[in-house]
Amino acid sequence: MNETERQSLAARSRGPVHVIGAGLLGASVGLGLRERGVEVTLEDQSPTTVALAADYGAGRVRTAEDPQPALVVVATPPDVIADAVERALAAYPESVVTDVASVKLAPYAELLRRGVDLTRYVGSHPMAGRERGGAIMARADLFVGRPWVICRDGDTPAEALALVEAVALDLGGVLTEMTPEEHDRAVGLVSHLPQVVSSLLAARLVPAPEQSLGLAGAGLRDTTRIASSDPALWMQILGANRVPVVEFLDAFASDVTDFADALRDPEQQGARRRIADLLAAGNGGVSRIPGKHGSSERFASIQVLVDDTPGQLARLLTELGELGINMEDLRLEHSPGAQIGFAEIAVLPEVAERAVADLVERGWRTL
Numbered sequence: 628m629n630e631t632e633r634q635s636l637a638a639r640s641r642g643p644v645h646v647i648g649a650g651l652l653g654a655s656v657g658l659g660l661r662e663r664g665v666e667v668t669l670e671d672q673s674p675t676t677v678a679l680a681a682d683y684g685a686g687r688v689r690t691a692e693d694p695q696p697a698l699v700v701v702a703t704p705p706d707v708i709a710d711a712v713e714r715a716l717a718a719y720p721e722s723v724v725t726d727v728a729s730v731k732l733a734p735y736a737e738l739l740r741r742g743v744d745l746t747r748y749v750g751s752h753p754m755a756g757r758e759r760g761g762a763i764m765a766r767a768d769l770f771v772g773r774p775w776v777i778c779r780d781g782d783t784p785a786e787a788l789a790l791v792e793a794v795a796l797d798l799g800g801v802l803t804e805m806t807p808e809e810h811d812r813a814v815g816l817v818s819h820l821p822q823v824v825s826s827l828l829a830a831r832l833v834p835a836p837e838q839s840l841g842l843a844g845a846g847l848r849d850t851t852r853i854a855s856s857d858p859a860l861w862m863q864i865l866g867a868n869r870v871p872v873v874e875f876l877d878a879f880a881s882d883v884t885d886f887a888d889a890l891r892d893p894e895q896q897g898a899r900r901r902i903a904d905l906l907a908a909g910n911g912g913v914s915r916i917p918g919k920h921g922s923s924e925r926f927a928s929i930q931v932l933v934d935d936t937p938g939q940l941a942r943l944l945t946e947l948g949e950l951g952i953n954m955e956d957l958r959l960e961h962s963p964g965a966q967i968g969f970a971e972i973a974v975l976p977e978v979a980e981r982a983v984a985d986l987v988e989r990g991w992r993t994l
């Protein structure tokens with residue numbers, strides 16, 4: 628991005644913003660704010676990480692001569708969030724301090740327990756991440772269109788709240804306010820339970836024969852993507868949010884047992900109905916996920932077969948453009964060794980039929 632483009636993105640937030648913990652989240656915050664011309668300084672317990680994040684353009688290393696930041700963003704692992712927030716509040720007595728940890732109640736309760744004055748602290752959590760951490764994985768657009776939870780309390784001054792909200796909005800986040808308790812219960816269901824289920828499901832693949840894994844398709848990939856996440860980070864997240872997570876896991880385990888019992892003996896009274904009800908409940912649940920392409924009424928999904936030869940996908944995208952079909956989303960499916968792949972294209976439902984007909988007329992094969 629050149630200087631003119633950068634200046635055209637007017638920033639709501641006021642710098643300097645100081646980021647503590649220049650890994651995936653911290654460096655992504657830095658990159659996004661730098662794109663808007665906001666001054667960003669960086670700090671990390673690892674000198675290599677901070678130098679790397681600076682090299683990527685996420686900000687510059689903070690020096691003793693730098694003035695007090697307007698805002699400090701703490702992006703360290705969850706188990707040191709309370710320590711880092713307490714230290715930041717003491718080191719920068721004029722600054723507002725926020726954090727981006729995946730759990731909100733445990734660090735907040737710990738800070739209260741220590742008697743830290745939290746007037747200048749506003750907890751937050753962007754619901755955006757990647758399976759692998761580190762500055763090397765950071766992206767300026769990580770937060771675009773993703774929910775960003777703000778946990779303020781009754782004492783939070785309006786200016787402090789406005790500053791944290793401005794940064795979240797500048798990074799493309801969609802603001803939503805919750806108490807730490809509401810937040811932790813919500814993420815326990817939509818983020819932490821899926822992580823455990825995905826990890827346990829993927830763990831079943833470890834002893835499986837190679838031949839079975841060779842048959843894996845989109846279903847398995849969809850349900851195990853997040854199983855590649857960092858165990859060290861998730862040990863901390865799950866440990867800090869164990870009460871709601873255990874409650875959701877117990878309910879899930881009970882559904883699994885019910886399902887297996889019904890399937891074990893389908894002749895027993897009501898067993899088939901129980902199986903059908905649980906599967907239908909799954910349909911009901913997935914349709915409630917906002918913006919889930921293919922299953923919501925917002926988009927229709929077209930599957931196009933793409934030969935595994937150079938330029939085929941580019942040709943498909945060019946032809947969609949020529950046909951005046953706006954692609955809302957694209958997902959590729961390709962098994963190693965297969966001569967063919969699938970492109971799953973989300974389009975507005977009203978153009979789906981015409982899109983299929985036009986593509987077929989041009990020689991594409993659709994499913």
Ligand SMILES: NC(=O)C1=CN([C@@H]2O[C@H](COP(=O)(O)OP(=O)(O)OC[C@H]3O[C@@H](n4cnc5c(N)ncnc54)[C@H](O)[C@@H]3O)[C@@H](O)[C@H]2O)C=CC1
Pocket residue numbers: 647648649650651652653670671672673676702703704705707708711727728729730753754755756757758759760761762860864
């Ligand atoms: N990874 C993800 O997908 C998401 C993570 N988060 C939250 O963001 C926070 C950071 O996570 P990631 O960026 O993924 O981790 P990361 O491992 O990529 O980065 C954390 C960085 O903090 C540094 N650090 C550790 N202790 C420190 C300390 N005491 N002082 C200064 N630096 C310190 C580490 O050297 C590391 O560079 C966590 O609290 C996590 O819960 C939030 C949303 C998504």
Ligand SMILES: O=C(O)C(=O)Cc1ccc(O)cc1
Pocket residue numbers: 728729753754755756757758818853
């Ligand atoms: O990969 C996904 O779908 C995520 O939702 C990632 C994620 C991981 C941890 C968080 O605290 C927030 C988001």
